[in-house]
Amino acid sequence: MEELVQAVQNGEEEQALAAARAVLEAGTPASEIIAALTAGMREVGQRFARMEIFLPEMILAAHAMQAVMKVVEPHLAAAATPAAKRGVVVIGTVEGDMHEIGKDIVIALLRASGFEVHDLGANVNPLEFVRQAEAVSADIIGASALMTTTMPGQKEIVELLKAKGVRDKYHVILGGAPVTAEWVQEAGADSWGENAGVAVEVLERVMAERRR
Ligand code: B12
Incomplete structure (x- = not known):
């Protein structure tokens, strides 16, 4: 999971996708992965605010996050059993x-x-x-x-x-x-x-x- 969060933060899409698949295969719930990545993205924002990184790096991190979400999302739907339409x-x-x-x-x-x-x-x-x-x-x-x-x-x-x-x-x-x-x-x-x-x-x- 640490590897996944770091890869997303660094905007390394391929590594992030590989790590995401590994974490999912190990049985980690999708919700846990999303929570860790959300905290990771907030940290990216803090680094941006401190001018440790700049807009291009923030864009790369966002792209990696979006790519990982495409892999994680289907597992979210599989975990839930939607009953009647809720609203x-x-x-x-x-x-x-x-x-x-x-x-x-x-x-x-x-x-x-x-x-x-x-x-x-x-x-x-x-x-x-x-x-x-x-x-x-x-x-x-x-x-x-x-x-x-x-x-x-x-x-x-x-x-x-x-x-x-x-x-x-x-x-x-x-x-x-x-x-x-x-x-x-x-x-x-x-x-x-x-x-x-x-x-x-x-x-x-x-x-x-x-x-x-
Ligand atoms: C990724 C990112 C980007 C990406 C966005 C990509 C995309 N397609 O979304 C890019 C690189 C494009 C970007 C651009 C900019 N960004 Co930006 N960005 C971020 C960053 C690092 C992460 C946001 C994120 O995706 N977080 C992960 C998600 C999962 O968390 P979340 O959004 O908080 O969502 C959770 C909850 O809040 C909640 N939630 C969210 N929405 C909703 C809605 C409802 C209805 C509900 C119920 C719940 C809910 O549920 C979510 C999941 O749990 C934040 C840092 C931060 N602290 O948030 C800065 C940040 C928001 N950006 C910032 C800035 C300044 C900019 C730019 C102006 C930079 C620039 N110089 O151009 C531009 C603005 C462009 C614009 N007009 O919008 C500042 C904003 C400062 C401020 N004024 O308040 C931040 C805070 C960074 C910082 N510390 O300086 N950014």
């Missing part, structure tokens, strides 16, 4: 923000748990979240933001929902590394998915309440 989710990364690795992990875990997920991608205008949620009769809107400068986009979604008189139709969950419980409250959202596992737990509870 409809519209999710995206807010406008101005291209980070989508975390959002994609949340999507993979939600789908593996039986949710119907509509992925809007990255750099999504607040109005698009609302339009899509209305179009697919979503239960949940999920918004990811990885930068302090793009977090206001999460609040804008909630304000748009209010302005259109449909705020109560949706459970709004926020996520991304800079998001905190305080921000969720300030933005007027309903919950915080600190990581993908927590997001699934929270949304399963929300759907159970809604169906009562």
